[in-house]
Amino acid sequence: MKADPRQHALPIAAVLAAVLLLWYLGAIGLNSAGAIERVLAPKGAYTTGELITTTWNMQRPVLPSPHQVVIDLWHSLVDWPLDSPRNLLYHVAVTAESTLVGFVLGTLLGIVLAAAIVHSRTLDRALLPWIVASQTVPVLAIAPIVLVILGSLGFSGVAPKATIAMYLCFFPVTVAMVQGLRSPQRIETELLHTYAASRHQAFWLLRMPSALPFLFPSLRVAIAAGLVGAMVAELPTGAQAGLGARLLTGSYYGNTVAIWSALVMSALLGLGLTAAVAGVEKLVLRRRAS
Structure with missing residues (x-):
């Protein structure tokens, strides 16, 4: 039913x-x-x-009252062209680009680290405590340091913001994938050994499919965290575009309505990105079940 x-x-x-x-x-x-x-x-x-x-x-x-925020959002979206800095969708596109790049990089890094940890006891003892410890450093403290270092190396634009987003994305993916890759039962691994399957084959045929139910919930957390990282990275750089820059501009001029409009738009962007990941999850798991 x-x-x-x-x-x-x-x-x-x-x-x-x-x-x-x-x-x-x-x-x-x-x-x-x-x-x-x-x-x-x-x-x-x-x-x-x-x-x-x-x-x-x-x-x-x-x-500001809710109707003031709605009116400001409406005027921002309707009264200005999409390529105008006064249009919130322009800032959404800038922040979304950094978020998605950081999300992809963080996901790949998390999967690689999890695979290394699962296949090596030495790396398990050496890497996992440092991975956990890395998340105890506030992103507001580390973001300016990372941005200055990358700026001195010639990186600008999307790359520094995507790096901060990646920093927040990789942790939930790593922890979930370690648990997922270790989830196959002993009888399943022994069955592959009877077929003389290599470690590489066991990873792709058994461990990776078993880890998918652990991976996708962590991806929903990761992309939301990546959005926060991208917005935080826009604050210390004095960026002219992005939802973080919009928040900073509103605070400079005491325009609380603009601040709340940017907050609401960032929440809607987060919901949209999370829903997109959930849609991919349903599609992948449905194909896996069939």
């Missing part, structure tokens, strides 16, 4: 309604002081309705 779509739609709608309600209430609480001081007090007496309306429609609010 197919699940009723309403069973999934109703919980999502309920959570969305609760988030919007809390958002509007938060806008009233955080913006009320500024609304009274800058708008309402000079005019004299005011009602509660006027206070609420003002807090939801301020020019530079502490917390």
Whole structure:
């Protein structure tokens, strides 16, 4: 039996309604002081309705209301051409490029490291602790160092940002693939040995297929982490394009609506990238099952 779509739609709608309600209430609480001081007090007496309306429609609010963010997103997408820095899709494309390059590189690095760890006890003891320790360093601290080093070597543009994205991507892939490559049972490995299968054949015929259910969940985590890394890498470089640069520009000019628009767009980009990985997962696992 197919699940009723309403069973999934109703919980999502309920959570969305609760988030919007809390958002509007938060806008009233955080913006009320500024609304009274800058708008309402000079005019004299005011009602509660006027206070609420003002807090939801301020020019530079502490917390913009949801409809202000939606309006700003709409004007950004409609009023400017796609190649204009004022169009958020232009910044989405720049950040997505760095994210995808870093994701591919991080995935390949994670798979190679996992294969090396699984096939060598020495590498298992030598590499795995350092791989775990690498993630204890905050990305905000390491990003400027990496960017300066790569810049001195002549790398600019996508490469430095993709490197930071790769740094955050490879870890979940490595850990998941180590577990996945070790998941085949002993009887399965012994069966391949009876067929005189080489280590290379055992890897591609047994270990790699067994690791796929472990790989794809880690890829969804990795691509989301890569998006964060790409945006963080755009901050210390003073980049002119990308969602991170858009956030930085909004903070410089105190434009909180633009900041929240960029945050919402980055969330939508993350959802889209994660959904794309989930789609590839369903396709691959379906073919594997058939």
